[in-house]
Amino acid sequence: MFAAWNPAQPEITDLLVQYDPGTLQRLPVRKQQLLEVFARFGNRQASRAVTALPEKAGVLDDHEIDALLLTVHWEMQRLAEEFYHGHRVWELLRPVVTSIRRAGVRETLRIVDLVRHRLHHALARREDSARGSQHRSGGDGFQLDPDR
Numbered sequence: 001m002f003a004a005w006n007p008a009q010p011e012i013t014d015l016l017v018q019y020d021p022g023t024l025q026r027l028p029v030r031k032q033q034l035l036e037v038f039a040r041f042g043n044r045q046a047s048r049a050v051t052a053l054p055e056k057a058g059v060l061d062d063h064e065i066d067a068l069l070l071t072v073h074w075e076m077q078r079l080a081e082e083f084y085h086g087h088r089v090w091e092l093l094r095p096v097v098t099s100i101r102r103a104g105v106r107e108t109l110r111i112v113d114l115v116r117h118r119l120h121h122a123l124a125r126r127e128d129s130a131r132g133s134q135h136r137s138g139g140d141g142f143q144l145d146p147d148r
Contacts, residue, residue, distance in 0.1 A: 009041045012049055013072065016065050029060045 015034050018027040031053060038046040054064035093111060100109065 006041055006043075009043065009046075010037065012038075012046055013069065016053075016060065016069065017062075026062065029065075030058055031055050031060055032058060034060075 012034070015037065016029060018029050019025065020027055031050060034050045034053075035047055038044075038050060053068075054061040089111075097109060097111075
Protein backbone atom coordinates (compact mmCIF):
# COMPACT_ATOMS: atom_id res chain seq x y z
CA MET A 1 0.00 0.00 0.00
CA PHE A 2 1.24 3.49 -0.78
CA ALA A 3 1.90 5.44 2.41
CA ALA A 4 -0.44 8.26 1.39
CA TRP A 5 -3.33 5.80 0.87
CA ASN A 6 -3.34 4.42 4.41
CA PRO A 7 -6.80 5.21 5.82
CA ALA A 8 -5.38 5.33 9.37
CA GLN A 9 -3.02 8.15 8.40
CA PRO A 10 -4.28 11.69 8.99
CA GLU A 11 -4.11 14.26 6.22
CA ILE A 12 -1.48 16.94 6.62
CA THR A 13 -4.13 19.65 6.81
CA ASP A 14 -5.85 17.83 9.68
CA LEU A 15 -2.78 18.37 11.82
CA LEU A 16 -1.72 21.90 10.90
CA VAL A 17 -4.14 23.62 13.27
CA GLN A 18 -4.94 22.30 16.72
CA TYR A 19 -7.38 23.65 19.31
CA ASP A 20 -7.86 23.07 23.01
CA PRO A 21 -11.14 21.10 23.23
CA GLY A 22 -12.29 22.94 26.35
CA THR A 23 -11.47 26.54 25.49
CA LEU A 24 -11.19 26.26 21.70
CA GLN A 25 -8.02 28.32 21.92
CA ARG A 26 -5.53 27.64 19.19
CA LEU A 27 -2.59 25.54 20.31
CA PRO A 28 0.98 25.68 19.04
CA VAL A 29 1.85 22.89 16.60
CA ARG A 30 5.41 21.62 16.68
CA LYS A 31 6.78 20.77 13.27
CA GLN A 32 8.81 17.88 14.69
CA GLN A 33 5.65 16.21 16.00
CA LEU A 34 4.13 16.30 12.50
CA LEU A 35 7.32 14.86 11.02
CA GLU A 36 7.19 12.01 13.54
CA VAL A 37 3.57 11.22 12.63
CA PHE A 38 4.36 10.87 8.94
CA ALA A 39 7.62 9.02 9.61
CA ARG A 40 5.60 6.37 11.49
CA PHE A 41 3.52 5.89 8.33
CA GLY A 42 6.60 5.90 6.10
CA ASN A 43 5.18 8.81 4.13
CA ARG A 44 8.26 10.64 2.82
CA GLN A 45 6.18 12.87 0.55
CA ALA A 46 4.16 14.18 3.51
CA SER A 47 7.38 14.60 5.49
CA ARG A 48 8.87 16.72 2.69
CA ALA A 49 5.73 18.86 2.60
CA VAL A 50 5.82 19.36 6.37
CA THR A 51 9.54 20.20 6.25
CA ALA A 52 8.75 23.06 3.86
CA LEU A 53 6.15 24.60 6.20
CA PRO A 54 7.05 27.97 7.75
CA GLU A 55 7.95 27.88 11.42
CA LYS A 56 9.29 30.00 14.25
CA ALA A 57 11.53 28.18 16.73
CA GLY A 58 10.12 24.79 15.71
CA VAL A 59 6.46 25.85 15.99
CA LEU A 60 4.37 26.31 12.85
CA ASP A 61 3.74 29.98 12.09
CA ASP A 62 -0.02 30.42 12.61
CA HIS A 63 -0.34 33.36 10.24
CA GLU A 64 1.54 31.61 7.42
CA ILE A 65 -0.34 28.34 7.97
CA ASP A 66 -3.69 30.17 7.81
CA ALA A 67 -2.64 31.83 4.55
CA LEU A 68 -1.51 28.46 3.17
CA LEU A 69 -4.78 26.77 4.14
CA LEU A 70 -6.77 29.52 2.43
CA THR A 71 -4.66 29.13 -0.71
CA VAL A 72 -5.19 25.35 -0.67
CA HIS A 73 -8.93 25.82 -0.13
CA TRP A 74 -9.19 28.27 -3.04
CA GLU A 75 -7.26 25.93 -5.33
CA MET A 76 -9.44 22.96 -4.37
CA GLN A 77 -12.52 25.09 -5.03
CA ARG A 78 -11.12 26.09 -8.42
CA LEU A 79 -10.42 22.45 -9.28
CA ALA A 80 -13.91 21.41 -8.18
CA GLU A 81 -15.38 24.06 -10.47
CA GLU A 82 -13.02 22.99 -13.27
CA PHE A 83 -14.14 19.37 -13.10
CA TYR A 84 -17.81 20.35 -12.94
CA HIS A 85 -17.59 22.83 -15.83
CA GLY A 86 -18.29 20.28 -18.55
CA HIS A 87 -21.47 19.13 -16.82
CA ARG A 88 -22.69 22.72 -16.41
CA VAL A 89 -22.02 23.52 -20.06
CA TRP A 90 -23.83 20.34 -21.15
CA GLU A 91 -26.86 21.25 -19.04
CA LEU A 92 -26.98 24.62 -20.79
CA LEU A 93 -26.53 23.12 -24.25
CA ARG A 94 -28.79 20.07 -23.88
CA PRO A 95 -31.97 21.97 -24.93
CA VAL A 96 -30.13 23.41 -27.94
CA VAL A 97 -28.88 19.98 -29.04
CA THR A 98 -32.36 18.51 -28.47
CA SER A 99 -33.88 21.22 -30.68
CA ILE A 100 -31.30 20.61 -33.40
CA ARG A 101 -32.01 16.87 -33.33
CA ARG A 102 -35.80 17.44 -33.39
CA ALA A 103 -35.27 19.61 -36.45
CA GLY A 104 -33.87 16.53 -38.20
CA VAL A 105 -30.13 17.15 -38.06
CA ARG A 106 -28.41 13.77 -37.61
CA GLU A 107 -24.79 14.66 -38.40
CA THR A 108 -22.19 14.66 -35.65
CA LEU A 109 -22.33 17.89 -33.70
CA ARG A 110 -19.05 19.35 -32.45
CA ILE A 111 -19.23 21.77 -29.55
CA VAL A 112 -16.13 23.80 -28.75
CA ASP A 113 -15.85 25.99 -25.68
CA LEU A 114 -13.86 28.81 -27.28
CA VAL A 115 -14.01 31.11 -24.27
CA ARG A 116 -12.53 28.47 -22.01
CA HIS A 117 -10.03 27.47 -24.71
CA ARG A 118 -8.76 31.05 -24.97
CA LEU A 119 -8.71 31.46 -21.20
CA HIS A 120 -6.53 28.37 -20.72
CA HIS A 121 -4.09 29.59 -23.36
CA ALA A 122 -4.01 33.10 -21.90
CA LEU A 123 -3.28 31.73 -18.44
CA ALA A 124 -0.59 29.42 -19.80
CA ARG A 125 0.94 32.35 -21.65
CA ARG A 126 1.03 34.46 -18.49
CA GLU A 127 2.56 31.65 -16.42
CA ASP A 128 5.13 30.76 -19.07
CA SER A 129 6.13 34.38 -19.64
CA ALA A 130 6.78 34.63 -15.91
CA ARG A 131 9.17 31.67 -16.35
CA GLY A 132 10.78 33.20 -19.43
CA SER A 133 9.23 30.98 -22.13
CA GLN A 134 8.24 32.53 -25.43
CA HIS A 135 4.90 32.17 -27.21
CA ARG A 136 3.82 32.52 -30.80
CA SER A 137 0.31 33.47 -31.65
CA GLY A 138 -1.37 30.60 -33.45
CA GLY A 139 -4.54 30.59 -35.51
CA ASP A 140 -6.70 29.36 -32.64
CA GLY A 141 -4.70 30.33 -29.58
CA PHE A 142 -1.17 30.49 -28.31
CA GLN A 143 1.58 27.96 -28.81
CA LEU A 144 4.74 27.49 -26.81
CA ASP A 145 7.86 28.16 -28.83
CA PRO A 146 9.35 24.67 -29.30
CA ASP A 147 12.89 26.14 -29.10
CA ARG A 148 12.47 27.15 -25.46
